[in-house]
Amino acid sequence: MRHFTKPKNMGEIKNPDGVGQVGNPTCGDIMKVFIKVKKNKKGEEIIKDIKFQTFGCASAIASSSMLTEMAKGKTFEQAKEIKMKDIAEKLGGLPKLKLHCSAMASETLVKAMDDYKSKSKKARLDTVSRTKGEKIKCPHHT
Numbered sequence: 001m002r003h004f005t006k007p008k009n010m011g012e013i014k015n016p017d018g019v020g021q022v023g024n025p026t027c028g029d030i031m032k033v034f035i036k037v038k039k040n041k042k043g044e045e046i047i048k049d050i051k052f053q054t055f056g057c058a059s060a061i062a063s064s065s066m067l068t069e070m071a072k073g074k075t076f077e078q079a080k081e082i083k084m085k086d087i088a089e090k091l092g093g094l095p096k097l098k099l100h101c102s103a104m105a106s107e108t109l110v111k112a113m114d115d116y117k118s119k120s121k122k123a124r125l126d127t128v129s130r131t132k133g134e135k136i137k138c139p140h141h142t
């Protein structure tokens with residue numbers, strides 16, 4: 001109830017590194033997760049900041065809020081392991097019929113991380129294609 005009435009990390013991140021959105025066709029609810037990413041000393045991506053927008057039921061809002069609390073500061077590998085049962089457990093349990101709300105939260109985060117990965121891959125490809133086939137001379141070292 002606390003995470004429903006006073007949700008944490010609700011809102012939008014300007015210029016996010018990744019965005020994930022999931023809609024549930026059965027109930028019509030929509031969840032969106034925004035992430036900011038940085039790398040740790042080992043070069044692993046970590047979730048530096050995370051926010052959510054949820055147009056849905058009380059369980060979906062509470063699940064999103066709990067998800068953001070659980071994911072902040074985690075590496076992608078650790079965040080991927082946050083499953084619906086973990087979120088529901090942290091919330092003190094959810095009715096069986098509402099478990100899909102927490103599943104939606106964990107799926108939305110995975111989508112945001114995938115979005116980040118596809119964007120950073122594209123950025124690398126763009127850099128490669130810009131110099132492909134050209135011999136670039138550095139004016140300071142010719």
Ligand code: FES
Nearest residue numbers: 027029057060101
């Ligand atoms: S009933 Fe749709 S997400 Fe909860």
